[in-house]
Amino acid sequence: MGRDGYAVFVAGNGPAGGDLYAVRAEGGEAIPITFTNVGEMRPRLSPDGTSIVFLRGGSLTDSTPITVWVLNLNNGAERELALPKGANRPTEAAWSEGGRAVIVAAGTSLFRFDAPPATADARPVEGANRAMAESSLAVLLGDPAFTRVVPCEGSSLCTAAKSGSQDLLARNARDALPWGPDSVAYFTHEGAEVRPLGAGMSRRLEITGPPDARQMTAFMGRRSR
Numbered sequence: 001m002g003r004d005g006y007a008v009f010v011a012g013n014g015p016a017g018g019d020l021y022a023v024r025a026e027g028g029e030a031i032p033i034t035f036t037n038v039g040e041m042r043p044r045l046s047p048d049g050t051s052i053v054f055l056r057g058g059s060l061t062d063s064t065p066i067t068v069w070v071l072n073l074n075n076g077a078e079r080e081l082a083l084p085k086g087a088n089r090p091t092e093a094a095w096s097e098g099g100r101a102v103i104v105a106a107g108t109s110l111f112r113f114d115a116p117p118a119t120a121d122a123r124p125v126e127g128a129n130r131a132m133a134e135s136s137l138a139v140l141l142g143d144p145a146f147t148r149v150v151p152c153e154g155s156s157l158c159t160a161a162k163s164g165s166q167d168l169l170a171r172n173a174r175d176a177l178p179w180g181p182d183s184v185a186y187f188t189h190e191g192a193e194v195r196p197l198g199a200g201m202s203r204r205l206e207i208t209g210p211p212d213a214r215q216m217t218a219f220m221g222r223r224s225r
Helices: 127-137
Strands: 006-011 019-024 040-045 051-057 065-072 078-081 090-096 101-106 109-114 139-141 147-152 156-160 166-170 174-178 183-188 191-196 203-205 214-219
Touching (some): 006 040, 019 040, 040 090, 065 090, 065 101, 090 127
Antiparallel strands (some): 006 019, 090 101, 101 109, 156 166, 191 203
16 A cells, blocks of 8 residues: 555444445545455554455355455455364454454453564463453554544444543444544444544535445554654
8 A cells, every 4th residue: 555545434234344445544446455244343443544454244145254364555465363172253353453463352252462473472461461452452642642433322322531531522423433533434334434523513524336335544644754
């Protein structure tokens, strides 16, 4: 991938997992990046924008994730991150330690994998390391992060400060994600919306092509030196 910002999201095949698509950060035509006969869901781009970790279901109609995969966006290579025998099914996966590791939630357990091309052996996350691993799975806003996004009031989204106080972010919204260091994006029934964390107007991210876009992750590009 180049220096330009872009987003990856799930689309198609109804409420269950679909395929993964990419679109420029300014919107436009979406390009499919996976072509499988199983549902894919919950993608997370690496901090450098070169890889994506996501979950895969057992079929297109199965909304329950079964396996965890990492896709190298430069060469198309995929690798499964296999959970230990007896572990629950994965529910979330995200990058940690600046992209050097992947954290996977499975039931109440957390597992850490060294990022490819390192050997992908699962190690349980316990004790003092658990709080940091959990923060990798959260939707944190700001750089440095000063708040996180949580569901609230039924189908709304709120921001939650470290003090525990909550403020309404958006009503009838879902699938929030950080949009660079100074904005947040989420989906409403009208589509994807990008909103600054400070003063300013929200804007619609116009995506053409696949139906039912959801579960987005974004990379805002690399600055030239």
